[in-house]
Amino acid sequence: MTPGWITTTLLDNETPGGWAVARSRDGFLRDDNGPLFPREWLKRQDISVFAEHGIGHLDGEPVYLLELNSAGDLPGCSWQGLRGFMLQGDHTLYKVLGYAAQIGTWAREHRFCGSCGQAMVQVPRERAMFCQACDLRSYPRIxxxxxxxxxxxxxxxxxxxxxxxxxxxxxxxxxxxxxxxxxxxxxxxxxxxxxxxxxxxxxxxxxxxxxxxxxxxxxxxxxxxxxxxxxxxxxxxxxxxxxxxxxxxxxxxxxxxxxxxxxxxxxxxxxxxxxxx
Ligand SMILES: NC(=O)C1=CN([C@@H]2O[C@H](COP(=O)(O)OP(=O)(O)OC[C@H]3O[C@@H](n4cnc5c(N)ncnc54)[C@H](O)[C@@H]3O)[C@@H](O)[C@H]2O)C=CC1
Ligand SMILES: [Mg+2]
Ligand SMILES: [Zn+2]
CATH class of the missing domain: 3.90.79.10 (Nucleoside Triphosphate Pyrophosphohydrolase)
Structure with a gap:
């Protein structure tokens, strides 16, 4: 197991298990234990998932981002903005959420090619979106x-x-x-x-x-x-x-x-x- 947070790998959404963080317009879902939830448990809750992204490994365990259509109510949970996580709490978890937020926003804003308007596809093994019609690659924006x-x-x-x-x-x-x-x-x-x-x-x-x-x-x-x-x-x-x-x-x-x-x-x-x- 490699300790800490590593963002390099794309993960297969079909492989079950791991942790998940959930994000809506109101921020990240959290309970008394923080913003990480067992992924399979979270997906069984009454939530509407817009997109799922494998974002990295935390202490060797895979972590996924679930992008939600709306900020529903889950028992014992609340929503907290990224700034709140930056201001206090575990800094490594804030790094996980900061990365999740940037990947989620970038993927949502690059579903279509900015040059020709066709749907983009995710490049295998690379954090990039690709337009097959005009060869354009879009990488996360910094x-x-x-x-x-x-x-x-x-x-x-x-x-x-x-x-x-x-x-x-x-x-x-x-x-x-x-x-x-x-x-x-x-x-x-x-x-x-x-x-x-x-x-x-x-x-x-x-x-x-x-x-x-x-x-x-x-x-x-x-x-x-x-x-x-x-x-x-x-x-x-x-x-x-x-x-x-x-x-x-x-x-x-x-x-x-x-x-x-x-x-x-x-x-x-x-x-x-x-x-x-
Ligand atoms: N980590 C830290 O300690 C601090 C971070 N910051 C961050 O620094 C960044 C820049 O600071 P500001 O004074 O707000 O910038 P700024 O002085 O360039 O003015 C902001 C304006 O720049 C334009 N703008 C927005 N996004 C842009 C982009 N990607 N490229 C070019 N222009 C853009 C908009 O018109 C915006 O109103 C912001 O993200 C801010 O949150 C600012 C202060 C402290
Ligand atoms: Mg300024
Ligand atoms: Zn294109």
Whole structure:
């Protein structure tokens, strides 16, 4: 048995057994034991399955995703969004659900060829959809996004989007556009969102962010010039915060929080943080 979560294999839906997670518009099904259910038991319940995907092995046991048409009521069960699993509970289970969510969404959105409109088929032994009419292959979608902590000595630049939880300030972030390097994107996003220039860009680490399909590439950069002007509509407020007087910060498992904590650790005598993948 290989311990942990391994996503490489496609599984045969006809082979019975293993674990299953179930997803509807309301999130993942869970009971007191969490989101994993014996697959055969779950399939006997009063649920309407739209699609089934073998997604990997957890501690050597196969895991399947059941995509449901609706969020029905099952005794002793409730529905919980992916964000809830990210915020607390077992991190490996959150990784299973994050992968399940991305595969389920991608498979649902690629049933038909984007080029000719014909039905696509699953490629054997590969996580890809294929159009026999025009040879197009579609792989799971991943969107690279840059995220950066900009600093000026004992001050760090944090901003609020209108979508954030009340009071929380975070690092700047944005999606890469065609034609950009990671550094080009970072410089453009910081300019667009706060009209500040940066220098000494340093890569710090990355994190899968399945909301719905981002790959966060995390950086540190130093302030090089300009006064903060928040971008209309996107940025509600942005400020330089002294490291001794910080606002409410993002969730502890996010790369945003990691970038902040990593900068604070040597300055405030804290233990160096670990980035959850
Ligand atoms: N893990 C973490 O700590 C954090 C993750 N994030 C994530 O970073 C990502 C980017 O951050 P934002 O500030 O929202 O991006 P952004 O600054 O590029 O603005 C968002 C806008 O970009 C456009 N957009 C949406 N999807 C896109 C795509 N795939 N490619 C190009 N443009 C797209 C939309 O118009 C959207 O309103 C988001 O997925 C967000 O959830 C943001 C902050 C912290
Ligand atoms: Mg942004
Ligand atoms: Zn086609």
């Amino acid at each position: 969107s690279p996004s840059m995220i950066v902590l900009v600093t000026r000595g004992d001050e760090i630049l944090l901003a609020r989007s209108p979508r954030f939880v009340t009071g929380v300030y975070s690092t700047l972030a944005g999606f890469a556009e065609p034609g950009e390097s990671a550094e080009d994107c970072l410089i453009r996003e910081v300019r667009e969102e706060v009209q500040v220039e940066v220098k000494n860009i340093q890569y710090m680490g990355s994190q899968c962010w399945p909301f719905p399909h981002s790959m966060m590439l995390g950086f540190h950069a130093e302030y090089a010039g300009g006064d903060i002007v928040p971008q209309a509509d996107e940025i509600e407020d942005a400020q330089w915060f002294n490291i001794h007087e910080l606002p409410p910060l993002p969730a502890s498992r996010s790369i945003a929080r990691y970038l902040i904590d990593l900068y604070l650790a040597p300055r405030l005598g804290h233990v160096e943080p670990v980035l959850p993948g």
